[in-house]
Amino acid sequence: MKKLFNSQQRMVDDMISGFVAAYPDQIVKGSNSRVVRRKTLRTKDNKVAVLIGNGSGHEPIAMGFVGHGLLDANVVGDVFTAPSPDLILEGIEEVTGSAGAVLLISRHEGDVINGNAAAMMAQDDDLDVRPLLMYDDISSAPRGQEHERRGAAGTLFIYKILGAAAEAGVALDDLIVLGEAVRARTRTLGAAVSPGVSPINGELMFSLADDEIYIGMGVHGEPGVSRRTVGPVNELVAFMVDELLADRPIESGTPTLVLVNGSGGTTMMELLTIYGEVQSLLDGQGIPCLSPMIGPFSTTQETAGFSISLFTPTEPMLTWWQAPHAAPLFPTIFGEAAV
Amino acid sequence: MTTELFDDWVERFETLEVALNQLDAATGDGDHGATMLKGLRAVQLSPEQPAKAFRKAAGGASGSLFSLVIGALDSVMRGRQSLPEALSTAASRITQMGQAVAGDKTMLDALLPAATATTVTDAVTAARAGCLATQAMSARRGRARYVEGAGVGCIDAGATSVAELLEVFEKHWQEDS
Numbered sequence: 001m002k003k004l005f006n007s008q009q010r011m012v013d014d015m016i017s018g019f020v021a022a023y024p025d026q027i028v029k030g031s032n033s034r035v036v037r038r039k040t041l042r043t044k045d046n047k048v049a050v051l052i053g054n055g056s057g058h059e060p061i062a063m064g065f066v067g068h069g070l071l072d073a074n075v076v077g078d079v080f081t082a083p084s085p086d087l088i089l090e091g092i093e094e095v096t097g098s099a100g101a102v103l104l105i106s107r108h109e110g111d112v113i114n115g116n117a118a119a120m121m122a123q124d125d126d127l128d129v130r131p132l133l134m135y136d137d138i139s140s141a142p143r144g145q146e147h148e149r150r151g152a153a154g155t156l157f158i159y160k161i162l163g164a165a166a167e168a169g170v171a172l173d174d175l176i177v178l179g180e181a182v183r184a185r186t187r188t189l190g191a192a193v194s195p196g197v198s199p200i201n202g203e204l205m206f207s208l209a210d211d212e213i214y215i216g217m218g219v220h221g222e223p224g225v226s227r228r229t230v231g232p233v234n235e236l237v238a239f240m241v242d243e244l245l246a247d248r249p250i251e252s253g254t255p256t257l258v259l260v261n262g263s264g265g266t267t268m269m270e271l272l273t274i275y276g277e278v279q280s281l282l283d284g285q286g287i288p289c290l291s292p293m294i295g296p297f298s299t300t301q302e303t304a305g306f307s308i309s310l311f312t313p314t315e316p317m318l319t320w321w322q323a324p325h326a327a328p329l330f331p332t333i334f335g336e337a338a339v
Numbered sequence: 340m341t342t343e344l345f346d347d348w349v350e351r352f353e354t355l356e357v358a359l360n361q362l363d364a365a366t367g368d369g370d371h372g373a374t375m376l377k378g379l380r381a382v383q384l385s386p387e388q389p390a391k392a393f394r395k396a397a398g399g400a401s402g403s404l405f406s407l408v409i410g411a412l413d414s415v416m417r418g419r420q421s422l423p424e425a426l427s428t429a430a431s432r433i434t435q436m437g438q439a440v441a442g443d444k445t446m447l448d449a450l451l452p453a454a455t456a457t458t459v460t461d462a463v464t465a466a467r468a469g470c471l472a473t474q475a476m477s478a479r480r481g482r483a484r485y486v487e488g489a490g491v492g493c494i495d496a497g498a499t500s501v502a503e504l505l506e507v508f509e510k511h512w513q514e515d516s
Contacts, residue, residue: 084398
């Protein structure tokens with residue numbers, strides 16, 4: 001395996017050390033070095049904490065999104081492995097004050113099991129912690145079974161909007177309602193072009209013929225659910241946008257936020273091309289695009305591939321989305337006229 | 340002695356690590372062997388309770404779910420519970436936490452049949468048979484469910500680990516004699 005690590009044992013801790021060294025005014029390690037948190041917590045001042053535990057190997061999500069206006073903490077598991085309930089509990093204890101906490105959970109088996117267990121343990125200790133399940137990947141369960149779907153890149157809308165709302169003093173109950181509303185308005189579909197290499201075992205994470213693309217690739221390199229032959233990207237994007245709009249139709253005239261997420265091995269050249277196709281397809285249906293988010297935010301090592309997320313924010317959601325933040329690896333969000 | 344059991348678990352899973360990773364790779368992210376070994380090494384070395392040591396070190400769904408199997412076998416070794424009691428309790432908690440049932444192509448397909456056996460030897464045989472039966476099943480839980488074909492044709496890695504844990508356990512367990 002050609003990867004630039006010191007050793008398998010240290011790879012996650014070395015990454016965290018590098019991140020903390022790079023942004024010492026914003027980010028520190030918690031009492032457990034796998035808890036990455038803001039240097040200055042405001043959760044003692046009646047601010048609801050927003051945090052997530054997840055497996056590493058997908059950076060910049062979620063560690064890079066800790067900072068003012070976004071997450072209070074990220075509990076960093078081993079590569080592609082949800083942190084233990086015990087470790088998530090340490091993260092909760094580290095940042096939760098009297099206003100309580102939203103524990104975000106991207107819906108994957110280990111994250112759900114361990115996140116729910118940690119929330120229960122915290123509640124037993126009289127901390128007001130509410131888990132919020134995030135799911136957006138339309139390839140993982142059919143319409144009508146949305147709650148069975150897994151979390152993908154579209155969960156970023158929830159991170160940012162809840163992070164900004166919590167910063168502004170929105171209370172825990174209202175944050176949960178807001179998060180569920182963002183979730184209900186978000187859909188994602190992904191495609192994989194070629195596999196990344198697992199840092200755990202050095203193996204390619206799936207196999208795919210040279211002329212094939214997987215639709216519905218998982219964020220851990222889980223093989224996809226259907227295949228297509230490689231062709232001009234506009235055909236692939238048209239297929240994916242059709243699927244997204246069939247799953248959740250968007251009325252003409254509804255301002256829409258597009259996220260084109262790269263899986264780690266797809267170039268900005270390609271991602272911009274894909275965005276152009278998405279926007280022209282939506283234009284064709286009279287759907288105006290807000291300033292988009294394009295880049296590798298939720299990655300799976302050097303996997304080549306991308307996902308398209310469509311989200312139709314309400315006016316307050318858009319305000320939270322565009323609110324300033326200081327998370328080192330979350331992009332600048334450009335504002336625009338209100339909806 | 341439980342410490343010898345722990346040593347043998349580590350030894351067995353060292354030899355199985357790559358094979359379990361490969362079984363897992365067919366339907367998941369290919370780290371099941373590595374995760375089990377990480378957890379079992381902590382069981383071997385940590386001063387904490389075996390189940391907790393496993394859960395913290397392994398992480399992931401496997402950490403929480405397999406810690407219940409480790410804890411069950413540890414309590415049987417210490418004479419606190421009978422094997423069927425311990426395995427049944429573990430299986431029902433795993434069902435609850437993982438929202439899986441028999442036939443979903445998970446570790447439960449080895450554990451549930453094992454829990455109905457009256458002797459350790461029968462439990463191992465039942466777990467092995469249950470594990471092989473996962474080959475024909477399509478996954479409805481875990482990452483495998485999201486895969487093309489839902490993993491039909493592949494033996495479930497988690498079910499395999501249950502059978503292996505039990506088989507090593509059997510060597511250390513003297514039936515009421």
